[in-house]
Amino acid sequence: MSRPTDATRRNPATGERYAPHLEPRYxxxxxxxxxxxxxxLDALxxxxxxxxFDGGVSNRPGARLGPREMRNQSSLMRSIHHVTRQDPFAQASIADIGDVRFSSIYDLERVSDDIAAHYRALHQAGVIPLSAGGDHSVTYPILRGLAADAPVGLIHIDAHTDTWDAFQGSKFHHGGPFRLACEAGLIDPKRTVQIGIRGAQNTAQGWDYSDASGMRVVFMEEVEALxxxxxxxxxxxxVGDGPVYLSFDIDSVDPAFAxxxxxxxxxxxxxxxxxQLVRGFRGLPLVGADVVEVAPPFDPTGNTALLGATLMYELLCLLAERCAAQAEPK
Known part of the structure; x- marks a missing residue:
């Protein structure tokens, strides 16, 4: 069982406990x-x-609105998984703790420090984070907060390797978080897999860096063949049996769907x-996960944010099951 929680709220009129995720969805x-x-954090x-935050994008902004719209669309989620019959809310103490706050939104290095400090506090409290970006530059400081003591493995699902060097004079951009994480010793490149990679580039630098460092790059053509x-x-x-982080960039999904x-x-x-891909990682010792690069202005239907919220639910099931397994008596 999970730790005791005060996350379940009370009805102010009756004093009775109730769970928001079981209330009518509107x-x-x-x-x-x-x-x-x-x-x-003490009960979580x-x-x-x-x-x-989307100050690290190289072209089209909009991912700063991703967390808000994923919150909106996640009101459509229910609790019990149709395949596993798992209820993450019955397995772990779970809560929304709001957004990371920034001391200077226009200073990319300070933004990185703010995010790292936020996740360091979560890590020290023994709380596993499930995050919604924002652009993919945010994953580097997340890893700074979670993997400062020892490198972790990485499952990275994306259209791009995100291992490019500095862009326009800055290393804090959404095309380089995993190069930074590798150079800082936050991820083990031999325990890193990048899935769904595709699309033409003006330079092979990112692909070459991933390959040379020992990361396993699974291009989309290989996904289709295998x-x-x-x-x-x-x-x-x-990734083996060691601690691992999972980062899901929504652009790994075809734009017909996202x-x-x-x-x-x-x-x-x-x-x-x-x-199916995310669900296949049940049982891995995940230290955290994220869904990034949902940019609502480019999708007036809301379907991309709905997919992002659904992926967050799938990831939550993995994390909650892990928490429940760890809490069971040996």
Missing amino acids: REIATFLRAPLVER DIALVGIP GIEAVIAEARRI PGTGTPEVGGLTSLQAL
Whole structure:
């Protein structure tokens, strides 16, 4: 069982306890997956966190609005998984703790420091973060907060390797978080797999860096040739049994299903493949996860944010199951 929690709120009129995620979906404040909104960490197993920042994009902004719209769309989520029959809210203490706050939104290095400090506090409190970006530059400081003591493995699902060097004079951009993380010793490149990579580039620098450092790059053509189950098996082989972080860039999904992103690349995963891929990592010792690059201005239908929220639910199931397994008596 999870730790005791004060995250379950009380009805102010009756004093009775009630869970927001079981209320009618049009009620309550829009939080991630209808979890309670709390400020304290001492009762939590898993914290749902927003990072409304897109100052690291190289072209089209909009991902700063991703957390808010994913909160809105996650009001459509329910609790019990249709395949696993798992209820993450029954397995762990879960709450939305709001957004990371920034001391200087126009200073990229200070933004990185703010995010790192936020996640360092979560890590020290023993709370596992599930985050919604924001652009992909935010994953580097997340890892700074979670992996300062020892490198972790990485499952990175994306259209791009995000291992490029400095862009326009800055290293804090959404095309370089995993190069920075590798150089800082935050991830083990031999325990890193990048899935769904595709799209033409003006330089091979990112692909070459991933390859030279020892990362396993699974281009989309190989995903199609192998099939999702074989890709899952390969990824699990690479990351092994050690701690691992999972980062999901929504542009790994074909823009036919997820047009609301800053750098769309045709020929990607279907929505179903994306869900199956994430679900295939049950049982791994995840230290955290994120869904990034949802840019609502490029998708007036809201479907991209809905997919992002659904992926957050799938990831929450993985994290909650892990918490429950750790809490069981040996």
